[in-house]
Amino acid sequence: MNVLVFNVGSTTLKYACIDAETEEVISSGLVDRIGQPGGDAINHIVAAKIAIDEVGLNNVCVIGHRIVQGGDLFLEPTVVTPDVLKRLRTLDTLAPLHNPAARSVVEGLVGIGTPQTLVFDTSYFATLSPAAYRYAVPDDWYQKHAVRRYGFHGTSHQYVTQKAIRFIGGNDESRIISLHLGGGASATASIGGHAVDTSMGMTPLEGLVMATRSGDLDPAIVLHMTEHAGFEPSDVRNSLNRKSGLLGLCGDQDMRTVLNRRQAGDSSATLAIDIYVRRIIKTVGSYIAILGGLDALVFTAGVGQHSSEIRGLVCESLQHFGISLSEEKNRTCCDDPADISAPDARVRTLVVDTNEELAIARLVRNRATS
Known part of the structure; x- marks a missing residue:
């Protein structure tokens, strides 16, 4: 199966079409300086469409997105649905340089018909113990506002x-x-x-x-x-x-x-x-x-x-x-x-x-x- 991977940064979009069985990279590229003077694209949605035009979707089975912050809501790779997108929006403030840009790409591609799966940077840290992820702040900050360590990269x-x-x-x-x-x-x-x-x-x-x-x-x-x-x-x-x-x-x-x-x-x-x-x-x-x-x-x-x-x-x-x-x-x-x-x-x-x-x-x- 071929997976088109989008790795969205604050001003970049790296992409790669990978045969997930053989792990061969079929094509790859970078859309750089997004939203900046002289950049490759005016926003991340345009950048994603540039990548799609370059790769094509005929042989792509699924689009995989790197999402920086999954919070407590997403602990494993997740297939995109309207409910998933609704919950994803609530995490924008926890990774303001990355999540809104990546989410805009996911939402912008909903209508193209290719399934999308989200992979979260925070998922690897689901194994942290409370002693590692809790802060020494009032308990209701954690219970009501999800104040805790999530980890990234x-x-x-x-x-x-x-x-x-x-x-x-x-x-x-x-x-x-x-x-x-x-x-x-x-x-x-x-x-x-x-x-x-x-x-x-x-x-x-x-x-x-x-x-x-x-x-x-x-x-x-x-x-x-x-x-x-x-x-x-x-x-x-x-x-x-x-x-x-x-x-x-x-x-x-x-x-x-x-x-x-x-x-x-x-x-x-x-x-x-x-x-x-x-x-x-x-x-x-x-x-x-x-x-x-x-x-x-x-x-x-x-x-x-x-x-x-x-x-x-x-x-x-x-x-x-x-x-x-x-x-x-x-x-x-x-x-x-x-x-x-x-x-x-x-x-x-x-x-x-x-x-x-x-x-x-x-x-x-x-x-x-x-």
Whole structure:
């Protein structure tokens, strides 16, 4: 069966038509800078139609959509119905950069006659215990307003974790920490391919420092900026999601640019990298404590896969946990997966190419045949 996968970002739409039986990619592409001057499409619906015109639907059995936030409402891949769309709309505020755009594509394609299935980033984290997903806030916040940790990048974390377990010859007790480091960034601790903790929270804003998102911060900062600095809540939300992270610290959000500036001695870029790396190290260390040890540390996504410098900086401070890199392997890694560990390392450090589109196609196939 051929699955047309849509992976919608805030200003992009990646697509791939995949034979879900052979896992062959028949065609793929990217519609970029959506809604921006000079971009490929004025909105995400137009972008989806560009992709469909490119691929065609004659041999497509089902369209699979990546949806960032499924909340408590969707814990597994779900076939689109009017009721599903109604419930999906209620989750827009929990992932404001992603869910509305992805939902607009789903709704815009309802009339074309091809079945659609939703795959949720949050589904991988359905195995979190209450100790991992509850916040220490009044109970009625959770009961009435669903305030809890959901986690994100789940499709990627699940894919690379399972791939890592197979690569190291692991089993259902293998302890894996996966670092999805791209424009958005998150860490997940898993045992045997099941998530036990993750860094993103109720929204994709919590956790690691990202390209334009702050990650963890004192909640009282939000109160200070609204009550004393004269900011509207929407201004604070926009600043924390779009003007913080690397961009807020040094004025650039592209990791390659920031690293080049750091190498040239730029102090603000150096501080940005120091904070970025420190946050990752703190998270990895806490997860090793929760897991009771570690079998493999996995780097994935744009920065994780392509920046040997970031991998080196992160692992340099983790050597006392048995994490040690081969400088040559780290610099030259090209296999998938690539083992970049030093020969005497107690923990395997891997670079694994994430493939969210293939992961979505597999989940859609499994849903159709179950």
